[in-house]
Amino acid sequence: MNNIILRAEKINKHFMAEGIFGAARYKVNALVDASVEVKKGEILALVGESGSGKTTLARIISGLEKQDSGAVLLDRKIPDYKNPDERRKVQYVFQDTYYSLNPRMKIKAVLAEPLKVHFGLKKEKLNEKINKMLQSVGLGADAMEKYPHELSGGQRQRVGIARALSVNPELLIADEPVSSLDVSVQAQILKLLSDLNETTKISIIFITHDLRVVKSLADTVAVMNRGEIVEYGVVEEVYANPRSEYTKTLLGAVKG
Ligand SMILES: Nc1ncnc2c1ncn2[C@@H]1O[C@H](COP(=O)(O)OP(=O)(O)OP(=O)(O)O)[C@@H](O)[C@H]1O
Ligand SMILES: [Mg+2]
Structure with a gap:
């Protein structure tokens, strides 16, 4: 209503x-x-x-x-x-773009985690969805292979937003x-x-x-x-x- x-x-x-x-x-x-x-x-x-x-x-x-x-x-x-x-x-996006992402995980792993937990996505489906998420926040597929410190603050915040939105x-x-x-x-x-x-x-x-x-x-x-x-x-x-x-x-x- x-x-x-x-x-x-x-x-x-x-x-x-x-x-x-x-x-x-x-x-x-x-x-x-x-x-x-x-x-x-x-x-x-x-x-x-x-x-x-x-x-x-x-x-x-x-x-x-x-x-x-x-x-x-x-x-x-x-x-x-x-x-x-x-x-x-309910998903939370934090202020600090650096400490909110695990520094030892590549972006693809950061984004894969919630998709595995909540939807059980694997392999191609998982990569496809990660690609889509990156696109939706204005990042290229090349971001997948990077570590958080290799991105700018703005790019890291885009990853944070993508991660939050990935679970609908x-x-x-x-x-x-x-x-x-x-x-x-x-x-x-x-x-x-x-x-x-x-x-x-x-x-x-x-x-x-x-x-x-x-x-x-x-x-x-x-x-x-x-x-x-x-x-x-x-x-x-x-x-x-x-x-x-x-x-x-x-x-x-x-x-x-
Ligand atoms: N875990 C905690 N232990 C003790 N006091 C706390 C704790 N968390 C918050 N406070 C106190 O509660 C009050 C509200 O804090 P809160 O973090 O919600 O404010 P805020 O509006 O988010 O501030 P900021 O704009 O600085 O982020 C503050 O006085 C803070 O010191
Ligand atoms: Mg606060």
Whole structure:
């Protein structure tokens, strides 16, 4: 009906942080009643300063971390991420293009792994699919025989995106996927994500510090501050009429 792929409802999460120089441990509320939803084909931007809880929310949504309370619903059900077929539905693209790929594996092995695990593909079928994946992210077949260090940062991020998309996820979580890249390469990767979203209708949660990116890429935006979602809505509306002081400050920083 309204095609909601992902819903996070009132997620709370705290961490105990180590006090420095022997000071007592103290509680950090990383998420406070945080709720978001993503429809099929929609791009949600999660923005906010460092430490505002963006990665924590993304990790909880993808099952890498457990919430204290609240619910994550994938296709209207609580996902069982121990089940490979459900785990497949949410894929994570990391910020660091170097450390997110095993340096000892050639690109073809990096891309083969999830295809073997999830679809049992072998030999010709496997090579065919790897080729297709490379093409879909704008890389040539010659990338197959290379090691991660033989690629540029932008090319490595394309591999990361290809790996994530190879298992046909419903939701891609891209956690600051371009912040380690040069500005010109950032634009190319953003265009790639936008094109992939158009052609495959994959839903994306895009995490960024950068409000400029939000406007060109996202449909909806959630602004986070100290673990709370302080502003949430359709991008154009939030830009035209920001309600929270925090968003106004962020927008002011961009315009000014
Ligand atoms: N494993 C952990 N142990 C202790 N504290 C943590 C842990 N993970 C996150 N935190 C704390 O939770 C808060 C939210 O962190 P989170 O990484 O979600 O922020 P973020 O918005 O992704 O920041 P950034 O933009 O820097 O990536 C921070 O105060 C952080 O220090
Ligand atoms: Mg983060």
